[in-house]
Amino acid sequence: MTRRAVRRALAAFALALAGVPSPADDTLAVAFTPDEIAKILAHGPWPPEVKRDPSNRVSGNADAIAYGERLFFDTRLSANGLVSCARCHQPGRHWTDGQARSIGLSPGDRNAPSVVDARLNRWFGWDGANDNLWAQSIRPMLDPREMGMTEAAVARTIREVPDFACRYRRTFGRAPGTDDRRVVVDVGKALAAFQETLASGRTPFDEFRDALARGDRAAIARYPDAAKRGLRIFVGRGSCDVCHTGPRFTNGEFHDIGIAHFAAPGRVDPGRHGGIATVRSSPFNLLGRHSDDAARATATSTRHVAQEHRHFGEFRVPSLRNVAATAPYMHDGSVKTLADVVRHYSELNEERLHVHGERILKPLRLTPEERADLVAFLETLGDGAPVFRHTERGRLECE
Numbered sequence: 001m002t003r004r005a006v007r008r009a010l011a012a013f014a015l016a017l018a019g020v021p022s023p024a025d026d027t028l029a030v031a032f033t034p035d036e037i038a039k040i041l042a043h044g045p046w047p048p049e050v051k052r053d054p055s056n057r058v059s060g061n062a063d064a065i066a067y068g069e070r071l072f073f074d075t076r077l078s079a080n081g082l083v084s085c086a087r088c089h090q091p092g093r094h095w096t097d098g099q100a101r102s103i104g105l106s107p108g109d110r111n112a113p114s115v116v117d118a119r120l121n122r123w124f125g126w127d128g129a130n131d132n133l134w135a136q137s138i139r140p141m142l143d144p145r146e147m148g149m150t151e152a153a154v155a156r157t158i159r160e161v162p163d164f165a166c167r168y169r170r171t172f173g174r175a176p177g178t179d180d181r182r183v184v185v186d187v188g189k190a191l192a193a194f195q196e197t198l199a200s201g202r203t204p205f206d207e208f209r210d211a212l213a214r215g216d217r218a219a220i221a222r223y224p225d226a227a228k229r230g231l232r233i234f235v236g237r238g239s240c241d242v243c244h245t246g247p248r249f250t251n252g253e254f255h256d257i258g259i260a261h262f263a264a265p266g267r268v269d270p271g272r273h274g275g276i277a278t279v280r281s282s283p284f285n286l287l288g289r290h291s292d293d294a295a296r297a298t299a300t301s302t303r304h305v306a307q308e309h310r311h312f313g314e315f316r317v318p319s320l321r322n323v324a325a326t327a328p329y330m331h332d333g334s335v336k337t338l339a340d341v342v343r344h345y346s347e348l349n350e351e352r353l354h355v356h357g358e359r360i361l362k363p364l365r366l367t368p369e370e371r372a373d374l375v376a377f378l379e380t381l382g383d384g385a386p387v388f389r390h391t392e393r394g395r396l397e398c399e
Contacts, residue, residue: 030228037212039235044209046202046247048120055132056189057292058171059196067167068194071187076157076164077141079148080105085140085191088112091388094325095198100333104146109263111333114326117319119196122252122301126315126331127275131302132291135284137191138184154187155180166398181283185290200321201383205231208380223380229370230377238345238364238374249320249381254311257361258344258353259330261313271331273311280305324379338378342371 032040050060058064071077072085088102089095095114102112110126118124124136140146141154149157158164158176168176168183171190176183204223211219234240245251254272263269279285279302286299293299315331329335335344346366353361366374 030225030232032212032228032232036232036235039241040209040231041213042246043241043249044206044213044247046206047199048247050199053119053133053192053196053298054293054295055286055291055298056134056192058186058189058193061171061193063167063171064190064193065197066194067171068190068192070163070167071191072194076161077147077149077154077187078105079153083147085137088140088146089115094322094385096326098327100328102146104140104143105148106145108145109269110331111328113318114322115195116198116200117248117321118198120248123254123275123279123316125275127271127278128254128316129275129278130282130284131279131286131299132192132284133195134185134188134192135282137195138188138284141184141187151180151184155183158183158187163398170398181290185284188284201385203321203383204380205377224376226373226376227380228377230373230375233364233366233370233374234377238366239360240345242360243317244320250317252317254314254316256313256353257315257330258348258350259315259332259334261315261331263332268312269331270312272314272316273307273309276305276307276311280307320378320381322382322385324382338375339371342366342374342378346371 053059072089075082075084078084083104087104088097088099089112090097095116097112099112101110102108113126118133118136121133122131124130124133125139130136130139141149142151155176158168165176168186168190172186176186204227207219208223208227211223234244241249243251243253243255254275261269261271282288284290286293286302287296291299296303323329324338327337329338329341335341345361346364348361348363350361350363
């Protein structure tokens with residue numbers, strides 16, 4: 001939203017609130033300052049424009065989407081024939097698995113984040129070890145603890161399963177050839193094309209935000225007062241919007257928030273520090289030959305990212321959209337409920353921050369009532385999405 005649009009919205013809001021309210025006027029039970037209104041409006045509009053990924057030539061392609069959907073739910077891309085992408089990203093759990101730490105072929109170290117709105121990410125994974133969605137889709141197939149395949153095994157499966165091979169030809173215009181890595185990259189791109197369709201919908205907050213922008217008293221009044229009070233904390237003294245910015249409620253970057261970064265006793269999860277090393281050396285990054293973005297216009301961040309000591313213990317700031325549906329929380333699933341997340345920030349132990357950690361973080365010292373209000377606001381970021389259903393095209397056998 002431009003500054004002029006913000007000024008118009010603030011003027012409209014001021015006009016909507018003209019006059020003397022009665023004590024029973026629910027619309028005015030929680031009033032916002034012009035500065036707070038500007039911050040609230042910055043969290044929209046939603047949904048964002050859908051754009052193709054220039055690094056993936058089949059982004060937005062209907063055949064690729066159907067193929068990717070089939071692959072996402074199929075267990076034959078795992079070493080034991082029992083694990084699919086959907087093991088950790090279940091539609092009924094808002095594309096997470098409800099586990100603290102996900103279990104593929106064996107237990108992992110991290111919590112499975114939702115793949116909804118993943119198309120909007122700049123970096124992928126808790127540590128940003130990939131810079132594009134198709135590379136991130138390849139990673140679990142080749143991880144020994146997740147799906148446990150090799151490039152050769154993935155390519156062989158695609159060639160030998162008739163439906164997989166047929167859909168590959170339909171999507172890419174050629175048969176899966178003898179170059180295993182090329183086949184694996186194409187599988188990742190089909191999986192990415194499908195995941196790009198997983199987009200969150202509008203929420204009660206979006207309705208309130210837009211009502212605020214147009215000065216609609218009646219619509220403003222429908223937003224719960226507890227959520228309004230929580231929102232005021234979020235954009236006010238809580239400063240939550242420093243990291244959870246914009247329409248997605250995330251800056252897409254990495255921070256140390258005082259959560260232990262030991263994967264196990266005596267074994268450290270390096271977080272972003274390790275992720276930078278991985279993404280820079282990956283053959284699947286946006287600077288490599290497998291990107292379809294000939295100009296490498298999408299690779300600027302990859303080209304300039306640099307590993308620093310401060311990155312130890314930093315993990316990606318997740319989007320807060322549908323946050324109430326994706327418990328447990330944090331990179332290691334160590335925080336069970338949304339109320340516990342708020343309590344963590346309220347009672348933050350600064351001594352647990354990394355030596356070069358986030359000096360912007362201070363304990364919020366919220367009262368129980370204020371914590372409840374903040375949770376009430378966060379709950380309005382849910383879209384109440386219906387249960388996912390496979391498309392007919394995804395179910396039909398290839399011909």
